[in-house]
């Protein structure tokens with residue numbers, strides 16, 4: 425049976441007194457069942473706050489994930505930047521563990537002057553260090569989601585992400601559908617991607633982002649917009665998900681957040697799938 429968790433990337437815009445706890449309550453009220461905690465500008469949540477958020481989420485049946493800070497580069501030339509990046513990933517994983525969440529999304533690295541192959545090896549070593557530290561610190565549940573990226577200069581083709589997931593325990597693919605669509609030149613075969621990722625990695629739950637991207641100077645660029653733009657379209661993905669016996673989280677990263685997540689919910693319902 426397909427199981428879909430759907431919700432916004434961050435506290436819903438319509439939340440009155442904006443806080444993580446109120447955001448989770450709002451997600452439930454809207455009839456959604458997932459929320460991503462945005463640590464994109466830093467891991468600014470106390471341990472107490474994380475535990476509280478986790479309790480509410482578990483009571484209300486809202487699945488939590490987290491987005492690590494944007495300022496991360498596991499392939500940085502400077503040692504300090506590399507160390508800071510590892511700490512940011514660890515801190516994100518630590519807070520999400522306290523929340524009882526499952527996976528963090530990471531914009532892993534830029535190739536910089538290195539080749540993709542050189543970069544891959546450096547990232548792999550760094551990921552192994554982080555997962556060792558997680559193990560030593562008693563972080564048992566949270567997985568590191570390596571996000572597929574749109575930009576050619578960024579680590580994160582589908583193949584790279586899958587390879588790393590196979591070689592480092594607790595690393596999993598984090599599929600940003602729009603990023604992958606852009607990286608593939610503005611096309612995507614959702615069924616093929618799903619089958620490839622599941623077959624290669626053997627994961628039982630997929631974490632993913634969905635939004636549309638801006639088309640500029642002949643290509644899709646990593647500027648997020650409403651899913652109304654159909655770049656890429658949601659309905660064909662919904663159909664492929666319902667067809668399969670799959671468990672997936674869809675986090676809506678459109679600037680409209682819950683408004684677009686609710687449109688996605690409607691598409692799923694029109695195809696006969698109910699979130700609850």
Ligand SMILES: [Zn+2]
Nearest residue numbers: 491529531571
């Ligand atoms: Zn992301």
